[in-house]
Amino acid sequence: MTSKKSEKYEMILEGALKVFAEHGYHRSQVSKIAKAAGVADGTIYLYFKRKEDLLICLFREKLGELVEKFENSVRDLDDVKEALRKVCEIHYTELENNVDLAHVTQIELRQSSMELRKEIGLAFKPYILLIENLLHKGIEQQVFKPDLDVKLVRLLLFGAMDEVVTSWLISGRKYSLSAQVDGTMDFFFNGIARPA
Amino acid sequence: MTSKKSEKYEMILEGALKVFAEHGYHRSQVSKIAKAAGVADGTIYLYFKRKEDLLICLFREKLGELVEKFENSVRDLDDVKEALRKVCEIHYTELENNVDLAHVTQIELRQSSMELRKEIGLAFKPYILLIENLLHKGIEQQVFKPDLDVKLVRLLLFGAMDEVVTSWLISGRKYSLSAQVDGTMDFFFNGIARPA
Amino acid sequence: MTSKKSEKYEMILEGALKVFAEHGYHRSQVSKIAKAAGVADGTIYLYFKRKEDLLICLFREKLGELVEKFENSVRDLDDVKEALRKVCEIHYTELENNVDLAHVTQIELRQSSMELRKEIGLAFKPYILLIENLLHKGIEQQVFKPDLDVKLVRLLLFGAMDEVVTSWLISGRKYSLSAQVDGTMDFFFNGIARPA
Amino acid sequence: MTSKKSEKYEMILEGALKVFAEHGYHRSQVSKIAKAAGVADGTIYLYFKRKEDLLICLFREKLGELVEKFENSVRDLDDVKEALRKVCEIHYTELENNVDLAHVTQIELRQSSMELRKEIGLAFKPYILLIENLLHKGIEQQVFKPDLDVKLVRLLLFGAMDEVVTSWLISGRKYSLSAQVDGTMDFFFNGIARPA
DNA sequence: CATGAATGAGTTTTCATTCAT
DNA sequence: CATGAATGAAAACTCATTCAT
Numbered sequence: 064m065t066s067k068k069s070e071k072y073e074m075i076l077e078g079a080l081k082v083f084a085e086h087g088y089h090r091s092q093v094s095k096i097a098k099a100a101g102v103a104d105g106t107i108y109l110y111f112k113r114k115e116d117l118l119i120c121l122f123r124e125k126l127g128e129l130v131e132k133f134e135n136s137v138r139d140l141d142d143v144k145e146a147l148r149k150v151c152e153i154h155y156t157e158l159e160n161n162v163d164l165a166h167v168t169q170i171e172l173r174q175s176s177m178e179l180r181k182e183i184g185l186a187f188k189p190y191i192l193l194i195e196n197l198l199h200k201g202i203e204q205q206v207f208k209p210d211l212d213v214k215l216v217r218l219l220l221f222g223a224m225d226e227v228v229t230s231w232l233i234s235g236r237k238y239s240l241s242a243q244v245d246g247t248m249d250f251f252f253n254g255i256a257r258p259a
Numbered sequence: 260m261t262s263k264k265s266e267k268y269e270m271i272l273e274g275a276l277k278v279f280a281e282h283g284y285h286r287s288q289v290s291k292i293a294k295a296a297g298v299a300d301g302t303i304y305l306y307f308k309r310k311e312d313l314l315i316c317l318f319r320e321k322l323g324e325l326v327e328k329f330e331n332s333v334r335d336l337d338d339v340k341e342a343l344r345k346v347c348e349i350h351y352t353e354l355e356n357n358v359d360l361a362h363v364t365q366i367e368l369r370q371s372s373m374e375l376r377k378e379i380g381l382a383f384k385p386y387i388l389l390i391e392n393l394l395h396k397g398i399e400q401q402v403f404k405p406d407l408d409v410k411l412v413r414l415l416l417f418g419a420m421d422e423v424v425t426s427w428l429i430s431g432r433k434y435s436l437s438a439q440v441d442g443t444m445d446f447f448f449n450g451i452a453r454p455a
Numbered sequence: 456m457t458s459k460k461s462e463k464y465e466m467i468l469e470g471a472l473k474v475f476a477e478h479g480y481h482r483s484q485v486s487k488i489a490k491a492a493g494v495a496d497g498t499i500y501l502y503f504k505r506k507e508d509l510l511i512c513l514f515r516e517k518l519g520e521l522v523e524k525f526e527n528s529v530r531d532l533d534d535v536k537e538a539l540r541k542v543c544e545i546h547y548t549e550l551e552n553n554v555d556l557a558h559v560t561q562i563e564l565r566q567s568s569m570e571l572r573k574e575i576g577l578a579f580k581p582y583i584l585l586i587e588n589l590l591h592k593g594i595e596q597q598v599f600k601p602d603l604d605v606k607l608v609r610l611l612l613f614g615a616m617d618e619v620v621t622s623w624l625i626s627g628r629k630y631s632l633s634a635q636v637d638g639t640m641d642f643f644f645n646g647i648a649r650p651a
Numbered sequence: 652m653t654s655k656k657s658e659k660y661e662m663i664l665e666g667a668l669k670v671f672a673e674h675g676y677h678r679s680q681v682s683k684i685a686k687a688a689g690v691a692d693g694t695i696y697l698y699f700k701r702k703e704d705l706l707i708c709l710f711r712e713k714l715g716e717l718v719e720k721f722e723n724s725v726r727d728l729d730d731v732k733e734a735l736r737k738v739c740e741i742h743y744t745e746l747e748n749n750v751d752l753a754h755v756t757q758i759e760l761r762q763s764s765m766e767l768r769k770e771i772g773l774a775f776k777p778y779i780l781l782i783e784n785l786l787h788k789g790i791e792q793q794v795f796k797p798d799l800d801v802k803l804v805r806l807l808l809f810g811a812m813d814e815v816v817t818s819w820l821i822s823g824r825k826y827s828l829s830a831q832v833d834g835t836m837d838f839f840f841n842g843i844a845r846p847a
Numbered sequence: 848c849a850t851g852a853a854t855g856a857g858t859t860t861t862c863a864t865t866c867a868t
Numbered sequence: 869c870a871t872g873a874a875t876g877a878a879a880a881c882t883c884a885t886t887c888a889t
Binding site: 659682685690691692693694697 | 848849850851852
Binding site: 180225229230253257 | 285340366369376377380394397401402403404405407408411412414415416417418419420421422423425426429439442443446447448449450451452453454
């Protein structure tokens with residue numbers, strides 16, 4: 064499905080992922096990435112305009128794959144609650160099983176300029192939209208509250224999950240991330256207040 | 260209110276806040292900060308061991324003030340729901356009224372090494388604990404669900420609010436942040452599911 | 456004669472020799488050396504780990520060449536007195552004909568940390584050993600006194616010649632250095648005491 | 652005999668001696684010397700024009716004391732051989748018993764600009780002259796060879812002793828320096844050649 | 848005389864990026 | 869397309885020296 068980009072392109076991105084995850088963006092010299100990718104320093108500039116592009120493309124590429132997974136998993140689920148749970152499950156498990164990627168999305172990606180942050184926001188759009196769509200669908204189906212502020216809630220949902228992942232990562236991954244899905248979903252669906 | 264640290268110390272920190280907020284940490288040269296603070300470059304190093312210390316101290320100082328405000332506001336509130344709303348309100352309004360600080364906490368502070376991230380985590384501790392205490396208190400008072408996973412929920416709450424602020428900031432502050440308190444609290448208390 | 460190290464390597468070393476000789480080690484900025492060598496500042500760091508390395512390598516390289524000359528000249532001389540005279544002659548004439556080098560060995564090289572001094576001592580070893588060997592050989596051949604403290608005498612010989620060179624250099628090279636060979640050898644062989 | 656310079660003046664010089672000996676000239680910050688001397692940084696500049704002056708004055712002061720000792724010891728000795736031995740003995744024992752001073756004269760003092768080297772040469776003058784006078788006297792008394800090149804020999808003598816001290820210092824002072832007097836004098840008087 | 852806080856000039860080193868081969 | 873040697877701009881930090889108190 065992904066257009067068959069040059070093999071080197073992929074190798075460089077893989078190298079960047081490894082190096083960024085290990086050393087962080089600012090401590091990752093281009094030459095180190097080149098070595099990890101098995102290409103010459105200059106070669107990188109045949110595929111990427113600048114170092115920052117590596118981060119952006121890496122992010123787009125990987126996020127693209129993730130979103131695809133989200134969409135594939137959710138497509139056939141009519142139950143929006145089930146679908147939202149699936150989204151959360153994928154969010155947690157994918158990052159749990161892909162620590163390097165987690166490092167990059169939770170830590171390195173934030174180490175960037177305002178402009179890049181906007182770039183990132185843009186690339187997140189599809190994921191955010193997917194959540195937004197689920198919310199709309201849920202409202203239609205009268206599964207979710209009719210008066211939800213969708214724009215706000217999608218942020219709350221995403222931010223909540225995002226923090227759980229970051230915290231898990233910084234803590235040294237001492238517990239299971241995917242085991243938090245149930246608690247997270249209960250919070251999302253019912254909040255913390257004791258039912259009357 | 261703040262203990263009378265050296266006047267220059269405060270001036271430097273103010274300068275750092277301004278410059279960091281405008282240009283971001285990595286693009287803020289020490290000399291620029293010195294100029295903004297009205298001192299010589301070298302003077303900064305009489306008060307701070309290294310550039311990174313500026314970020315850390317700035318953060319500790321400001322977060323300390325915030326936590327103090329949180330604690331003062333919450334102390335006399337017996338109603339935990341009211342208290343949590345107050346926390347959220349302060350969280351939103353303080354950052355809304357203090358864009359420079361918001362920039363630093365939401366953007367610049369994340370631009371740092373793993374070590375610094377841990378530092379930051381540590382400094383956030385009091386705030387996180389405050390939320391945790393509210394949760395415990397609410398459970399005791401049977402206002403919140405008895406089976407809450409407090410450790411998880413405090414992350415979800417904080418992450419949700421954090422993302423709302425970041426998003427508001429990146430979007431260019433085109434809407435009122437403090438106006439999101441109601442929506443946020445409704446989400447926290449009752450979740451998104453339509454009551455049966 | 457010298458193994459064909461990179462051309463730039465040699466150019467940089469030549470530049471360093473010139474600049475060190477003229478301004479002294481501590482007043483020689485790397486950028487000045489780069490200009491003298493006709494390369495960019497950064498290029499120096501492709502060949503040398505740090506500025507101090509320039510001094511060390513310069514020293515090793517040049518001293519190596521000198522020692523080679525010493526050994527070649529002495530190899531075929533059976534007469535140890537003749538050999539020692541040759542050593543002194545080379546010591547004086549080489550530095551006399553190579554004022555820049557003299558500056559570096561007599562002045563700049565001493566401007567260094569204790570650690571570097573040890574480095575230097577190590578690099579001098581072959582020369583010192585050469586003198587020591589001559590002394591041993593002379594004792595065997597019953598040309599030199601049988602009870603010489605070889606370890607001490609080699610220092611006395613070297614120190615004496617070294618001071619003559621330094622003094623000549625500091626005085627502004629107002630007299631012929633190589634003309635001091637005879638006087639030096641007479642001192643070495645017979646001392647200052649009037650024969651009984 | 653020495654004019655009673657200010658007490659602070661002496662304290663600063665003592666501090667400088669200690670700090671220079673321990674850390675070397677270039678690594679000795681003025682503030683460190685001030686602390687060692689028990690005065691404020693600025694105070695040093697009431698007594699010395701610049702940092703380098705500390706080295707020069709230290710040197711002049713200490714060398715002055717040494718030369719005084721040399722002269723006192725030699726004054727009443729009619730036997731020039733005995734006198735020269737005494738000079739060597741003092742040279743070795745004084746530095747052996749005064750490692751800090753030895754460090755400064757043998758190592759730190761050389762770490763200086765060409766101009767300072769000339770300064771130093773000047774301050775050495777009295778010592779060199781003392782040796783020169785002994786040589787002249789010895790020639791007159793027909794104890795030393797009549798055809799000595801006095802200007803050259805004084806350098807050879809000084810250089811030889813100087814190197815012995817430096818080598819002893821760099822080696823880590825693993826042997827007795829004063830025990831080298833006999834060997835040194837035998838070398839000076841009779842050289843290394845086996846008497847016919 | 849003495850202080851020590853403040854100054855700011857000065858330098859090594861790194862590393863993203865280029866371009867001749 | 870690929871290389872990697874060369875580039876040179878950029879910036880944190882130090883520390884001798886000053887001067888208001």
